[in-house]
Amino acid sequence: MSVTQRTALGLDVSDGTLKAVLLARSGRRVRLIRSWRARWAGAADEAAGLRQALRRFLSEMRPGILPRIVVSAPDADHLGSTYTVPVMQAERMDELVRYELLRATGASQSELLMGHHVRKGVAENQVHAVALRRARVDQLVSLLSELGVPFDELQPPSWALASFIEHERPLGRDRIVLGVGELSTTLLLMREDGLWSRHLPIGLSHVADEQELARRLHAEAASAITHCVPRDRAFHPADVVLTEEAALSGSITSALKRAFGLPVTRVAELLRIEPPRRTRRGSPSSAESLCMGRAYGLGLAGLGLARVSGRFDVADDPRRALRRRLPVVSAGLATAALALLILTELSVGHADALAAAMPPSVGQSVLTSAARARELESGRARQQLRLSRLSALARRASTTFAARRALAAVSEVAAGRGELPLHVESCWLSAGAAGRPGLLKLTLESSPAFDAMLGEQLEPALLRHGLSPRRITHTPNDTAHPLSSWRVEVELP
Structure with a gap:
């Protein structure tokens, strides 16, 4: 991995399976370096299972200091919505978004961790806002700190999933996105000028029958369209995008297609993320591309390519950013030193070649002129000193x-x-x-x-x-x- 390229690691810990992808960016090109996943849902003690999965991640992935690590925030009981507001100052917009989120959740400001992303327009701005439960975020941050898992920022899984879908399958029309995992489902209503999200406590481990799962998801999507999308902005989905663990099942895909009456799209192949340069253990398969949408979205957020992203006030380590710049600075200094050494050698060689090609008489004349110049300079310095002494004597007199x-x-x-x-x-x-x-x-x-x-x-x-x-x-x-x-x-x- 080159120290001059930008790298990011997306770490999804939100839904029963620990998933990680390491991406590298060069310009607008994005390349996958490695992916990794480990299931922890279903263990007798799920908290212990998550700890064990994180320890395996640290020992096998060894993230180091170069990648920017983005971790999924716990989005249970979260609220995600889009507001259309006039163009205004950032401080006033912050106050307006804070007021709307507090009014919608009915919680106090100390109970929530709020963030928003602004898509600027000429007269109006589209503000994608999300409110997370601060207690759940603090628990996750405490767990990561206890296990020594480094991270640079937290991102809501809904935003990460939206960024991945928009990056790999841009449509430009209304669509429903279902990230159905082991323990829960991320429901997104996406359109060109809006994004609404819900966290559903419906997962593969809760519903065994595919038809029942499809019916419940259809009912939740219809309820979200009714209650989340403004009435003056009709929502007509063109398709349903299915990701995460449910995308591995063909029967669930068929059941969703019948329940929604819409085409169901699965991201089985990455179109805008290049595969690793060489095949090795840990390279992605088609199945991993299907079920790791949130992790890819987190990695894109770390590379600065996410459609929706925002910083949350969490106690991360700012020294990681400084240490991440150290290899780049060291490489720059080494390059400058090497260039200086090469230029010195070239100058010495050129001087030797010039001396060899110069006739002896010319060389002797140059040496004589140089000696004469040094002698004149020395005499001028002596005369200048004498003149200054005479001037001082004249002033005293x-x-x-x-x-x-x-x-x-x-x-x-x-x-x-x-x-x-x-x-x-x-x-x-x-x-x-x-x-x-x-x-x-x-x-x-x-x-x-x-x-x-x-x-x-x-x-x-x-x-x-x-x-x-x-x-x-x-x-x-x-x-x-x-x-x-x-x-x-x-x-x-």
């Missing part, structure tokens, strides 16, 4: 000279102060950085009598010495400080 020019400007102004005090309190330099200029801060203290002249002449003196003051602030004297304070800030390049 410019900063130092800026302080000298500022002091010279102050001395020029101080020449006219006479005997009045004027002295430099502090001179602080800050070197510039990327995106930020340097800064010179000069603090002067002078006599208040000299403030007027200093305020007029300080800025022009700085400008004459090539300095542009950013800010000049004056703080007058007070009793604590008899001298005035002047602060000068100059931006440096």
Whole structure:
């Protein structure tokens, strides 16, 4: 089995016989890999019989992590119907379907597990809805977890059977589908724009007489047509499709044909599912194709080819999906590594061939040019380093000279102060950085009598010495400080 193809395993545990089919999909083509079945109905302890059948399934099929495993949900006391609703938002549709199912069943929301499938139209949507008993689903999930049976999702057997019939025998007209098993019967009323289902507690182990079985099934089908199908949408079946264990009996087929007065179709040959590539133990026979419709439908749901499917909120293991992707990812990585290795070998071979075909003089010239290029690059790097050092030195010198020019400007102004005090309190330099200029801060203290002249002449003196003051602030004297304070800030390049 290739890790790149999509595979799914349908596991039907709903009706007295454990059935499993392993399918593979490539595009729209579906191929059967293996099928398996084991009867557990009729055992003294049916629960123990089901456990034993599941253990045999695990030991013989060994599903592993690659297939997507879809298990049939227990559909006893379930309700399946189709509603025609206007196009609306998904949240409102969920609420509407929930309301209709609760009203039809009379149960509380905690007692049901509900799901629906929407077939979108232009103005109206066909909504196939189903409600399962949560207690029965929880029992099945608990049993599967206890025995270590992995699964990815649950699907109602009625939906699985409808998907199989639509895939293998599409008709486009009204039809009745009977999945008659050992313990119960799945009754479907199918049409292009509707699907109604019922679970009937009528099985081969309950009715021994074929005529009586046919009469009871005909009565149940007539009742379902009367009560399930809307009165404004007449239902005229063109045929009856018979699957599961009852399809193995020719006498039951004849009895149903007489009771319904319609042709009875059995799926004895798979038309759109290819057989295994080689015959081996476990390959399907005509009998297995007749009685494994639900299992095939579950497999089609796992491959994404089901006509009707929906997810139910059950406690499956999300890590299976991650582990299922692991082989594909590993194969992709291995392919990429192999391609890289091949390209490397081809490049080396091409380089060797080019070197062998190149004249010695040309090769020597290339080597000399490469050495010269490396030497020039090294020289350029040295010159660049030297230039950066000189630039840093020039910036430091410019900063130092800026302080000298500022002091010279102050001395020029101080020449006219006479005997009045004027002295430099502090001179602080800050070197510039990327995106930020340097800064010179000069603090002067002078006599208040000299403030007027200093305020007029300080800025022009700085400008004459090539300095542009950013800010000049004056703080007058007070009793604590008899001298005035002047602060000068100059931006440096």
